[in-house]
Amino acid sequence: MFLRILQDMDALIAFQNITLIDGAGREPVANATVAVRDGKIIYAGKAKKWQPSHNEDIINLDYGGKYLLPGLIDCHVHLSGSGEPDSQFKVDDGSMALKILSNARKNLAAGITTVRDLGGWNELEFAVRRWIQRGEFTGPRMMLAGRFISITESGADYYEGMYRVADGVEQVLKAVREQIKNGVDLIKLGVTGAVLVEDGVPGATHFNFDEVRVAVEEAAKFGKRVAAHAHGIDGIRKAVQAGVHTIEHGTFLHQGPDVIEEMARRGVFLVPTLSPGMAVINGDRSKVPAWIVDKLIETQDAAKESLRRALEAGVPIAMGSDAGTPLNYHGENGQEVHWMNEAGMKPMDALVSSTSRAAKALGWDSRLGTIEEGKTADILILDENPLEDLRRLTDKKLIRAVFLDGKLAARHPTDSYPKAILAKDCLQVGM
Numbered sequence: 272m273f274l275r276i277l278q279d280m281d282a283l284i285a286f287q288n289i290t291l292i293d294g295a296g297r298e299p300v301a302n303a304t305v306a307v308r309d310g311k312i313i314y315a316g317k318a319k320k321w322q323p324s325h326n327e328d329i330i331n332l333d334y335g336g337k338y339l340l341p342g343l344i345d346c347h348v349h350l351s352g353s354g355e356p357d358s359q360f361k362v363d364d365g366s367m368a369l370k371i372l373s374n375a376r377k378n379l380a381a382g383i384t385t386v387r388d389l390g391g392w393n394e395l396e397f398a399v400r401r402w403i404q405r406g407e408f409t410g411p412r413m414m415l416a417g418r419f420i421s422i423t424e425s426g427a428d429y430y431e432g433m434y435r436v437a438d439g440v441e442q443v444l445k446a447v448r449e450q451i452k453n454g455v456d457l458i459k460l461g462v463t464g465a466v467l468v469e470d471g472v473p474g475a476t477h478f479n480f481d482e483v484r485v486a487v488e489e490a491a492k493f494g495k496r497v498a499a500h501a502h503g504i505d506g507i508r509k510a511v512q513a514g515v516h517t518i519e520h521g522t523f524l525h526q527g528p529d530v531i532e533e534m535a536r537r538g539v540f541l542v543p544t545l546s547p548g549m550a551v552i553n554g555d556r557s558k559v560p561a562w563i564v565d566k567l568i569e570t571q572d573a574a575k576e577s578l579r580r581a582l583e584a585g586v587p588i589a590m591g592s593d594a595g596t597p598l599n600y601h602g603e604n605g606q607e608v609h610w611m612n613e614a615g616m617k618p619m620d621a622l623v624s625s626t627s628r629a630a631k632a633l634g635w636d637s638r639l640g641t642i643e644e645g646k647t648a649d650i651l652i653l654d655e656n657p658l659e660d661l662r663r664l665t666d667k668k669l670i671r672a673v674f675l676d677g678k679l680a681a682r683h684p685t686d687s688y689p690k691a692i693l694a695k696d697c698l699q700v701g702m
Contacts, residue, residue, distance in 0.1 A: 342384025352595025667701025
């Protein structure tokens with residue numbers, strides 16, 4: 272399948288005979304070439320227009336017309352959850368560290384090359400990331416929010432390793448500073464009640480405007496963005512007016528046309544997270560507590576309607592699967608792209624929400640999210656065109672290869688590659 276000209280650590284890699292889906296929303300390009308050197312894309316376009324240097328060592332990878340697109344970006348995961356039916360993540364710290372690592376690797380092997388974890392567990396996710404960054408294990412890029420900052424409520428008992436309780440402006444200020452000390456990339460606030468807390472009221476506002484505002488201002492001092500867990504319209508309104516960067520869930524956003532308009536004007540992202548509801552509605556919920564089933568069913572139509580209204584108004588949408596919630600498994604995150612399409616997004620727009628637009632929501636769009644010159648070579652190879660059926664993004668039989676920083680991070684077990692391009696700990700796709 273592959274022709275190796277020279278096996279050299281500094282060799283240029285040329286992905287040949289592919290159909291390019293660049294992640295920016297442009298039409299696919301057949302008979303394309305993507306060239307990568309030192310982990311960066313140096314050419315992406317028609318094969319006939321590429322003119323490599325005659326003096327350069329090249330590793331040519333001929334993919335026989337398969338589809339090349341950016342590695343997907345999931346803006347909302349919980350690596351501490353593994354789809355437990357009761358949404359109870361808790362295990363001892365040693366087991367949790369392994370659980371987080373395993374879930375991270377499942378994401379990468381499914382083509383999710385970047386994840387934003389919006390609520391870790393006892394800071395163990397930071398240790399896992401350090402081991403991945405040191406090269407001890409292969410794993411995705413991880414943007415970490417650390418602990419979920421919340422008012423005093425029962426969710427803090429149910430997810431005791433995930434929450435940081437803070438009541439009032441001074442406590443919120445201190446909680447934000449603690450998260451920054453721990454090394455977070457962003458701040459996560461619980462602005463309203465939750466679906467996956469038994470006595471939680473999703474529509475109820477938790478933090479007041481001044482509490483949200485102080486979190487945004489303090490985070491900004493350190494160059495950090497703020498993600499707001501917000502279901503109810505009053506909480507969403509307060510969060511948007513306080514300056515948050517993303518609204519997570521946004522279930523009842525459709526109740527506030529003025530808020531939708533303000534989000535569009537400010538460029539505040541909606542991360543709709545349709546997968547938790549769809550996973551339970553369509554899955555075997557025999558072991559899922561009735562209160563979880565009921566609340567997810569009750570809120571799902573509102574979530575879809577809010578996505579449609581936001582889309583019509585021009586609110587930027589970014590993909591977030593909320594992987595880790597009941598029956599919502601890591602490695603199947605790409606289903607969220609399909610569910611957004613089913614709710615009204617065009618296939619290309621839904622795909623872009625998991626590539627370039629997701630990168631912009633994270634603030635990493637200068638280096639990730641598209642297959643373009645100068646971008647980092649995070650690449651997903653599929654056997655079939657995902658735009659014809661977005662469910663192909665999660666069909667493990669169709670994933671051919673995953674590259675991270677230009678290194679082969681996950682491969683189909685029947686394919687062989689030059690050692691020069693393999694990650695130290697190369698995974699099997701769909702593991």
